Structures are given as structure tokens and as C-alpha cells.
Amino acid sequence: MTMEIAGAGALLTILRDGRARTRAELMELTGLARSTVSQRLDALLDQQWIIPADDAISSGGRPAAAFTFNAGARVVLAADLGATHARLAVTDLTTQVLAEHSEDVAIADGPERVLDWLVTAFHRLLAESGHTLDQVCGTGIGLPGPVEHETGRPVNPPIMPGWDGFDVPARLGPRLGVPILVDNDVNIMALGEHWAASPEVEHLIFVKVGTGIGSGIITEHRLHRGAQGAAGDIGHICVPSAAHVVCRCGNTGCLEAIAGGGALAAQLDVANGREVVRLVRAGDARAIQLIRQAGRDLGDVLASLVNFFNPGVIIIGGDMADAGEHLLAGVREVVYRRSLPLATQHLNIRSRQLGDRAGVIGASVLMIEHILSPGTVDLSVASG
């Protein structure tokens, strides 16, 4: 890495991840001259991205020697919009939740109604958190369907009538006056779980087992979206045991058609996946047997993914994850039996840690990673 050209943004990254905290350490790590380091630190101090570390403040009139990242420099508005339920939060720049709200909102009401509601709800929540709009650096939003991340437009979302191609940032941007980033809900959950639970993990697969099944892929600490943003759609991978089952996508043999919460609910003659979880928790033998088999079917697909992608961690999330060990046991049984020993040697398969909050935390991460990327920080410093 050519540290000689490290700008203010690169210095901020180094201070954030703790590789250096003093002027001297920054000079040594980057190879920059003292005057250049000082100039860039002044710019970061000016924008409040960093503050002098406590021990430096007490050193009298001399310029501070050590610095820390200022997590309270700006706040983020985050939203996880599901099919029938929305969760919103105001967070600081480390995803610490300062205020949050959840409410039943039907995504099928269409983009105008839902996004107008979102603006009003954000304003209320921001006031509740004691902040104002000029302290907001951006808004991260998750939607329950495929999204073209570059433009923030949903693409043929199956459960979102009226949203296809809708320009979400264009609707929200003028009213909030901040950058808007939009992504698929499973992707933001993967970001959230990665950030909160496994920041040291480089390669991770997050699997959402809800009514349907999808996954978010993190590689080298970054979300892998694929060429069209469709990466991770594992619910429609073909599995042998589903050979003659017709899926909602029109194909036969999809994983989701036998192992999704919707498929299990149909077999148990209950309303939805949450009811299936309730039966499992109540000790219903047939429900337990079905969820365990769903775990094995999911394990079949994951075993192939493990050989192909070699993740360090697989996290099972979504409503069905609340069925706990029964689902995980099925997954582990097949993955450890079927995947290559080298790929499973240090593989950790576990349940989600953030619960219902994974999406909203991930929406915050989406914006934080953008706003604190070296290039964006350099721009903010140049224009400030």
C-alpha cells in the first residue's frame, strides 16, 4: 500500500481501527512528513471527525499528541422496511442506537405513502434523540426485495406492488437533504451481523430463513452484490429432495419450496413461520421433525457453498432462527458431513446475535461505511 499518498480519509481509517493514535505513530505508519500529518489532522479536527484523546487535553497549551475517532460527529438515520413491519433508528457513527421506533407498515401501500410516512417518522425520531437534521450525515434503508444498489431502485420486487423501478433516493433526498443509500433487507442484515458480531471475520454468509430463504455474502469485509445485485438468492437453488415441489417462482425443486417458513407452515397447517416456531418451542414432535429436516435441506445447499466460497462463519437468521438448535443441528449435521474438511476445519455455524435489530443496524452500517470511506472523508474535508 502506498502510504505516501495517504489523505485525511486514510488517516481517519487508521485512527478508527486503532492501528495508530498519536502523531508519531501516524508518521511512522504512513511515511508522511510531520507537517503533512499535522495539516491533515487539523482538517479532521476542523470537521470534528476526530477529537484530541483525553490524556492530550491535560497537556497544557501544546498541540494534542493523540487522537480518537469522534463517534458523535454526525448521526445516521436507518430504516429496515419489511413486508408488513418497519423498524427505524437514529444511530451514532458506531451504530450505537440513540433512538428507535417500530411500527406495522405495509410495504404494499406503495412507495409514495410508505416513504412519506418514513420522512415524518424520521423527523419525530430525530427530535426524540435530541438531534437536528443538520447533524445527519445520511440515511440507510433496507427494502424487502431486490434493489439496484447504485441507483436505489427496487427491481421487479415480488411483494412490493408499485415499487418496481421507483427512485427512492429522489423521493427522500430533497426532504431530508442528506445522501440516501438503499439495499436489499438480507444484505443489510448481513452487514449488521458482521459489524456487531464478527468484525474480525473476513468471509461470512448470513442466511435469512423467513417465509422465504435468502442470503447475504460478505467477502473481505465487504458486501458481495454480484453483477446485477442478485447474489445470495439461495432460496431458489435446486435441491434433490424438492424435485417435484413447485415453488412460488414457477420452477420446481427450489430449497425455499420445502425448507422456507411458508412451506413448513403449509405442511403443519398453520398460518405462518412464526406459528411453526411456536409449535417447535412448545415441543410439538412433528414440527421439530420438520424444522430439523429443513435444517438438513438448507445444509445441503450450504455444504456446496462452503466448498465453493470457504466462509469463516455462517449465521442463520430470520424468524425461523428462533426455532433455535433444531434448525442449526440439521444444518451442521449436513455441512460438516458433506463439505471438505479443509473448508470446515475452522467453520463456525451459529444463530444470529442481533435478532430483529440486524436490519436496522445494518442499514446504519451501510451509510457509515460510505460516509467514512477515505474518498468521502477527503471530499468532506476539501469542501469544509
Ligand SMILES: [Zn+2]
Ligand atoms: Zn423458486
